[in-house]
Amino acid sequence: MRSTIQALVYGTVCLFSAHAxxxxxxxxxQLQRELGIMKEQLRQMQEKIRQQxxxxxxxxxxxxxxxxxxxxxxxxxxxxxLKQEVREExxxxxxxxxxxxxxxxxxxxxxxxxxxxxxxxxxxxxGGENFDFRAAELGISASIDPFARxxxxxxxxxxxxxxxxxxxxxxxxxxxxxxxKGGRFFADFGRLSHFHDHELPFVNRPVVLDRFIxxxxxxxxxxxxxxxxxxxxxxxxxxxxxxxxAENDRVSDVVPRGxxxxxxxxxxxxxxxxxxAHSIDVGVSxxxxxxxxxxxxxxxxxxxxxxxxxxxxxxxxGYRGLVWGTEVLFNSEKRPIGGFPTDPTLPPPTDxxxxxxxxxxxxxxxxxxxxxxxxxxxxxAQDIDRAVGDTKAYSPYLxxxxxxxxRLRLQYTYLDAPGNHExxxxxxxxxxxxxxxxxxxxx
Amino acid sequence: MKRFTLVSLSIMLMLLASLTGADAKLRxxxxxxxxxxxxxxxxxxxxxxxxxxxxxxxxHAVPMKPSFVILLNRADVLLLVxxxxxxAFLPALLDAARNPKILxxxxxxxxxxxxxxxxxxxxxxxxxxxxxxxxxxxxINLDPxxxxxxxxxxxxxxxxxxxxxxxxxxxNLAAYLAMLDTAIARWQRExxxxxxVKFISYHxxxxxxxxxxxxxxxxTIEIRPxxxxxxxxxxxxxxxxxxxxxxxxxRERHYPAGLxxxxxxxxxxxxxxxxxxxGGVPEAKDYVSFIDYNVRTMLKAVQGG
Numbered sequence: 001m002r003s004t005i006q007a008l009v010y011g012t013v014c015l016f017s018a019h020a021x022x023x024x025x026x027x028x029x030q031l032q033r034e035l036g037i038m039k040e041q042l043r044q045m046q047e048k049i050r051q052q053x054x055x056x057x058x059x060x061x062x063x064x065x066x067x068x069x070x071x072x073x074x075x076x077x078x079x080x081x082l083k084q085e086v087r088e089e090x091x092x093x094x095x096x097x098x099x100x101x102x103x104x105x106x107x108x109x110x111x112x113x114x115x116x117x118x119x120x121x122x123x124x125x126x127g128g129e130n131f132d133f134r135a136a137e138l139g140i141s142a143s144i145d146p147f148a149r150x151x152x153x154x155x156x157x158x159x160x161x162x163x164x165x166x167x168x169x170x171x172x173x174x175x176x177x178x179x180x181k182g183g184r185f186f187a188d189f190g191r192l193s194h195f196h197d198h199e200l201p202f203v204n205r206p207v208v209l210d211r212f213i214x215x216x217x218x219x220x221x222x223x224x225x226x227x228x229x230x231x232x233x234x235x236x237x238x239x240x241x242x243x244x245x246a247e248n249d250r251v252s253d254v255v256p257r258g259x260x261x262x263x264x265x266x267x268x269x270x271x272x273x274x275x276x277a278h279s280i281d282v283g284v285s286x287x288x289x290x291x292x293x294x295x296x297x298x299x300x301x302x303x304x305x306x307x308x309x310x311x312x313x314x315x316x317x318g319y320r321g322l323v324w325g326t327e328v329l330f331n332s333e334k335r336p337i338g339g340f341p342t343d344p345t346l347p348p349p350t351d352x353x354x355x356x357x358x359x360x361x362x363x364x365x366x367x368x369x370x371x372x373x374x375x376x377x378x379x380x381a382q383d384i385d386r387a388v389g390d391t392k393a394y395s396p397y398l399x400x401x402x403x404x405x406x407r408l409r410l411q412y413t414y415l416d417a418p419g420n421h422e423x424x425x426x427x428x429x430x431x432x433x434x435x436x437x438x439x440x441x442x443x
Numbered sequence: 444m445k446r447f448t449l450v451s452l453s454i455m456l457m458l459l460a461s462l463t464g465a466d467a468k469l470r471x472x473x474x475x476x477x478x479x480x481x482x483x484x485x486x487x488x489x490x491x492x493x494x495x496x497x498x499x500x501x502x503h504a505v506p507m508k509p510s511f512v513i514l515l516n517r518a519d520v521l522l523l524v525x526x527x528x529x530x531a532f533l534p535a536l537l538d539a540a541r542n543p544k545i546l547x548x549x550x551x552x553x554x555x556x557x558x559x560x561x562x563x564x565x566x567x568x569x570x571x572x573x574x575x576x577x578x579x580x581x582x583i584n585l586d587p588x589x590x591x592x593x594x595x596x597x598x599x600x601x602x603x604x605x606x607x608x609x610x611x612x613x614x615n616l617a618a619y620l621a622m623l624d625t626a627i628a629r630w631q632r633e634x635x636x637x638x639x640v641k642f643i644s645y646h647x648x649x650x651x652x653x654x655x656x657x658x659x660x661x662x663t664i665e666i667r668p669x670x671x672x673x674x675x676x677x678x679x680x681x682x683x684x685x686x687x688x689x690x691x692x693x694r695e696r697h698y699p700a701g702l703x704x705x706x707x708x709x710x711x712x713x714x715x716x717x718x719x720x721x722g723g724v725p726e727a728k729d730y731v732s733f734i735d736y737n738v739r740t741m742l743k744a745v746q747g748g
Binding site for chain 2: 077080081084087088091092095146172173174177178179227229231232233270271273276279281312314315316317318319369370371403404405433437438439440441443
């Protein structure tokens, strides 16, 4: 019985236990479902926490900057401006590099170079005909440094010679409107005496300039000029030279001399504007040589007045206009009676006398079209030695500009000189190669 | 003695005051009136502006006068178009003016072309091609959009010379550019009938204008820039005009009338005369009225007015 009771108790316990286990032990599906529920609850909690954290973050930090507004598509005008600005920006950026790149080429520092060829065919009643190779002038110019510029003109002449016509240093940054020039250059005497032959408005240099100055006013020395600081244009020039005149062979350029044997120059030039189209340039020049050795160390005075009237209608300046230029020169010096002997073996003259002579040229040139510039030149000069009569010349001429760089000129001259009355005819052909600068003084 | 001292002091003070007053303004010299007008708009009362050319001249050959030397000698700033358009007169004048402040390497030398993209830049430099401008066609002032770039370059240059007034220059520049923008929009609207219209001119002055308003340059009376025509060139030009239906001949007012009239007559084309600078005609008083005049004159010719 005891074993029966034990068995019943055991069985009951087992039954209850099995039921109990059946009650508290879930199945795998239940467990999976519950796990899924728990996972979902966990995700919801995490989401909630994240939202709360975000809310806390928002509350605890300043609001972020508003996102940049989306630019509206630019209007046509704005687009153009934008493009232009970008272009300018690019140009601004690349220009220094471009400039620097250019400077890496050593030739960039070479001076500007130009060559002028001047040739003519001439006929003279008493001299026959000839092709005259007048000159080939090679000009170079460049800045030297921030304080000066330099230029030189070398000339090949008809006889095969080669000469330095000019080679000068010119200051560019002196105070008080001051400019100093040194070396070999054309002295600032008068107007046409410092024009090169090919720059003259007619074929030949006026007789008075050849006779009193000695051709171009070439001089070795130094010259200072100042532009006066007033409202009216006035320039003053002072110069000191070995001598003046390319063909002046009375004084040597290579033999040293005393201070009294130099030539000293003074010049004043001004300008009057009569209207927009009409103007007058006036200049007064004076060259003084205290001692001219071959003239018994006597002094020489050379004075000149130059007047240039211009009619330049501004709107038609390329094909209409008129220029009247006149220069009067007065020369005073001691000369041997009867002049210097032409034969160098003869003894030098001893009998000198004070002489004065004067001369002038005057020309009128019209600008009828872009190509055709007719003109007329009158020449007059007294003989310095007064041994013979006066020389006069009458020269109508026509300049034809084929372009800015090439020119033909036809000139007839009736020469009325002592012992020589003749007709002369010239056909000049001049061309410029390379660099070509329009000078203010030579305008 | 005391009275003399007082009078002397007063005179000195007056002189000083006048000098100070004179120095307060930047002395600006412009090569052409277009630049002078822009400078007055940008600089206002801060500048004392003078122009060398009056506007009727050939921009390549403004006659050199000694009075220009005086103006340049006293200038603080020089305004130039640039692209070597002033090559025939400006270098010689600068040489004579003896003013280091406005030499090409100095800050006072303001080249107004630096922000413009040039047209017709030559591929080779050769005088057989005429009087070339190595950096391109320099007639930029006839295009109002290039005019804006010129104004900007000018303003930058003025700031460089007078940094104290940078804000004023920039403010005035903005106002001026806005005014030009309005005008440009109007011109482009009005100039629609010019699109595709072929024309010849005496010299290639109108390249930028043509590009802006859609016109087509069909040749020049000059055989090459700066070189007068030969008879055979004129015959060839007339044939081309007939062949291509060119019905408009433009004579820039500083060129001779005869040949342009003959070409127009022979080809049955309309002849008009245009200024190339402010002041070239009385109606072109400033930059806006200058462009305005050119646009309207072109339109009148094209529309048969």
